[in-house]
Amino acid sequence: MMKRAILLLACVAVTAAAVFWAVDGTAAVSRVRCVVWQGDPAKYHTALSGQATQLKGVIDTTSTSTIYYQWDFGDGTSSAVQALSGKTRYEVEVTHTYTAAVGTPFTAKLRVDAVDASMANAVEDIYLLKIEENSLDARVNIAIDRGLWFLYKTRQTPTWAYSLTGEPVVLWTSYSSYYASPTASAVLAFEINNHKETGNDNEDPYVEAVTRGLNWLFTGYAYNTNYPMLQAVNINVQTYGNPDTNGNGRGIQVRDYSSNPAYEGGMIMDAIVATGTPNASTGRDFDGDGAADTYGKVLQDMVDMYAWGQYDDATVGGGWRYSWNSLPDNSACQWAAIGMIPAQDPPWNCIVPQWVKDRNNVWLTYSYNPTYKWFGYTGTGAGNNSSQATRPSGMVQMVMSVLNYKWDTRWINTEGWFATASNWTWFMLNRTYYGWYAFVKAMRLSNTETLSNGFNWYRGTNGIAEKLLAEQEADGSWPAGGQTTHPHDYGDTFVTAWAIGMLKPALFAAAPIACFTAKPNPSYADSPITFDPSCSGHSETGKDIANLTLFEWDWDHDGVYDQSTTSPQTVTHAFSCASLPCTYPVTLRVTDDSTPALTATYVVNVVISNPPHPPVADANGPYMVSLCSNDSLLLKGTGSYDPNEGKHEDGCTTCEDDTITAWDWDLVPPLTQFTDKTGASVTLSAADVATYFPAGSHTVGLRVTDNTAKSFPNSGQGNLTDTDFADVSSYTGCVCNLAARPKSGKIQITWTHTGASSYDVYRSTTGPNSGFVLVADNVVTTYATYLDTNVVNGTKYYYRVVTSDGCGSNVASATPTTR
Known part of the structure; x- marks a missing residue:
C-alpha cells in the first residue's frame, strides 16, 4: 500500500487554506473550504445518479465588501456566478444532479473571486463526490451529510454566552433554557463522524464548531458566572460507599441555565469521550489545585458526581432524577448509564464503583414490570406513552449494572417485547426520537444486530434506518415536533443529533467502514461469485483497513455469519435458485482493533438470474x-x-x-x-x-x-x-536511473542520490505500474542502494523508489535465479 501522505499530494495542495490578496492590497478572501466527508479531504461524499446532490462550503473574508462565487460541478457544468456581501463568513450550498455509472468520481470546486464576477482571480477548494449504488448505506451517508450541515448552520454565539477563560465558544439550543446538553449532542454527532477538535481547521470547517462547542461545555457560562455549563461540587461518603474515586473531594455536575444535572450529564460525558483525548487540557481548574484539569480528570469527576448523587433508599435502589439523591425515574437513569459506560473503557479508564452498579440493579428490579415487560417511570407503573422511552432505558442501564444481562429474564422479556411484530410496528408508528435513541443505544451497547425473532432492527423493513430516512426534512433536520414522549417538541438540535447518532454504527467514536464488491452480479445459479472487501476502511483519522481484524460474511440474510477471515481476503460463494430470479442480500461485518471493538456492516443485493448478464470491467489499478x-x-x-x-x-x-x-x-x-x-x-x-x-x-x-x-x-x-x-x-521524476541487479535469492537496486533524507522502496510482481506495495520505509542511504532479500528465484520483480520529498523514479525490474 502506498503511503497516504504521498497519495494525497495533490489533494493537500488544493485543500490547504487558500488566501487571496485583492488588487488594492486588502485581504478580501481569507479561506475557501468545502465540507469534507468524515473529516478527511480525500474521502468522497456519496451521490446517487439522477438524484439531486447537495454541495456545501464555507467562505471566510476579511471585509464585508462584495465577493463572487461559483460552483464548478466537475461534470462539465457550472452554477451561475452569485454575489455576496455584508458578512465575513458565508455558508453556501447548492444542489446538482449527476448522471453517471456507479463508481464514477467527480471533483467539484467552489470558486470565489474578490475582484469581479469573471472568476479570473478565483480562490478555490475541491469537493469530492462519487456515484454509489442506490442502497440503504448510500442513502444513510447522504442523510448524515445533510444533517451535519444543518447542525453546523444552526450553531450560535449569542451575546449572553461567555467563557471563563476567554476562549471563543459556540453553542446549540433546543427546548427550554438548556444550553449544555444540546451543544454536547451536536458536538457528539460531529465527532462520531470524525470531525474532531484535533482535525485540520483549514481543511474541515466543522473542526472550529466542535472546538468551540467543547470550549462552551468546559468553560462557558450563560449571562453570569452563576450559570456555568459545568460546575465543581463538594462530595462526601454516601450510604453505600465513597464516590470520590480520585480523592480530590469534588464532583462535577452540569449546572447550565436550567439546572437538570442528572439528565444532561451523560450527554456531556459522551461528547468528552468521543474526543478520544483524555490528556487534553480543559483550560480550567475545577478542583482548585492550581492546574487546569484534563478531559480525563473532568470525566472521572463527572462519574464521581453520579455516584454521589445516586438515590440511597434500600428498597427502591440507586437511580437518578431531576436533582441529586431523589426518587429515580428511568428516563433520567439512562443518561447516567450512557455517560458512565464508555467512561470505563480505554483510553479513559474511569472508575465506576461496583456499589453504584449494584444499587442501580436494585432500582432496575424495583421498577421492572414483568406483566407489561417494561421498566416503569418512577416504579412499575407506565411512564409517558406506555413507557416507550423507559423500556429501552432500563436495558441501557442493564448493560452497565448487570453481569450477563443477556441471560437475565428482565432483558429477555423486554427484548422479546420489541421482537413481537405488532409491538415493533406500534413502536415505529409513534414518533419518539427519545425512545428510539434509547433503544438504539441498548442495541449498540449490547452488540445486538438482530432481535430474537431474526429481525434486523436497523436494516429491516420498517427498521430504524428506513424510518429515519423517511422522516428527514428538506433542510436536513429531523422533525422536532409531534413527539409522543414528553415534552413533545425536543427542538431541532436534539432530534437531529440523535438521528445522526442512530444512523451510525458506533455511539461514541468514529467507526470502521464496511464495504465490498460482488462480481459478477447478476450471475448464474450455483456459479461462484467473488466478494472483495478491500474497499473497507475506517473513518477515524490515522486508521485504515489495516486496523480491521475480522471480516464476516452472512450469505443467507439470517443474521448468522457463515464465513470469516482475519484479513481483507477475497472470498467466493455460489447461490442456488429454485425459481429464477432470486435476490440474496449479502452482509459483510467488519470489526476493528479498538477496545472495546467496533463493528460496521454493509449489504449488497446479489441477483441470480437468466442471461444476459453484463460484463465485468477491471481497470486493474492502482x-x-x-x-x-x-x-x-x-x-x-x-x-x-x-x-x-x-x-x-x-x-x-x-x-x-x-x-x-x-x-x-x-x-x-x-x-x-x-x-x-x-x-x-x-x-x-x-x-x-x-x-x-x-x-x-x-x-x-x-x-x-x-x-x-x-x-x-x-x-x-x-x-x-x-x-x-x-x-x-x-x-515528479527525480530518480530516473533506477536499476535492478539480480542475484540468487536477492535483488539489489541502485540509483543516484538526490540529497533526499530517505527513500521508500515499492515492489510489485504484477507489472511495471500496478500491484506495488511498500517493502522498505524511510531507507536512509547516501549510497542510494537497497538490497531486497525477500525474493523467490524465478519470479520477476518490479521496483520503484519515492524520495522523502515526494519525488518518484522510473521502474526497474529483475528476476533472481540460482547460479
Missing part, C-alpha cells in the same frame, strides 16, 4: 508512474471478463457467442465519455503521461461493452456495459 522521460504507463483491462462468455440465446443457430467487444478508456475528468483510448491494454508514453497525469493523484475509467444485442437478441436489451475506475499516482 497505478504508479513517474514523469521520468524513460518511464511509461501500462493500463491493463485484460482482467475484465464476460460471465456469459461463449454462450448465446438457447435455440438460436445464428447468434454470436457473448463476449467483450470493446475496452474504452477515459483519462480526463469527467470520466463519463470513455473516448480517450481504446484496447484491452494501453501503453502511454512518457509524453502521454505528462499530458494526462501531471504530478499528483488522478483517476482513470474503463468501460467494457459486450455484444448482447447479437448473442441474446430476444432479450430486448442492447449491448451491456460495465465500468471500473482506478487511481493513478504520478510523481
